[in-house]
Amino acid sequence: MLDSLLEILRCPACVAGNPGADENTGLLYRDGDFLVCRTCGARYPLIDGIPDMTLAGETDAES
Numbered sequence: 001m002l003d004s005l006l007e008i009l010r011c012p013a014c015v016a017g018n019p020g021a022d023e024n025t026g027l028l029y030r031d032g033d034f035l036v037c038r039t040c041g042a043r044y045p046l047i048d049g050i051p052d053m054t055l056a057g058e059t060d061a062e063s
């Protein structure tokens with residue numbers, strides 16, 4: 001199931017507001033319990049096998 005998700009999911013940090021994004025922009029691969037963006041390196045945690053695609057890399061708020 002995750003493999004098919006990886007075919008359709010793209011890194012939101014890369015494709016959001018990027019009209020030049022193509023099908024290869026923001027491709028993700030699995031690294032342990034994370035999905036990692038091939039384009040920008042953003043890491044999205046897998047929670048029970050479901051990727052959390054919130055823009056963690058876009059927020060500076062650590063508190």
Ligand SMILES: [Zn+2]
Nearest residue numbers: 011014037040
């Ligand atoms: Zn990205």
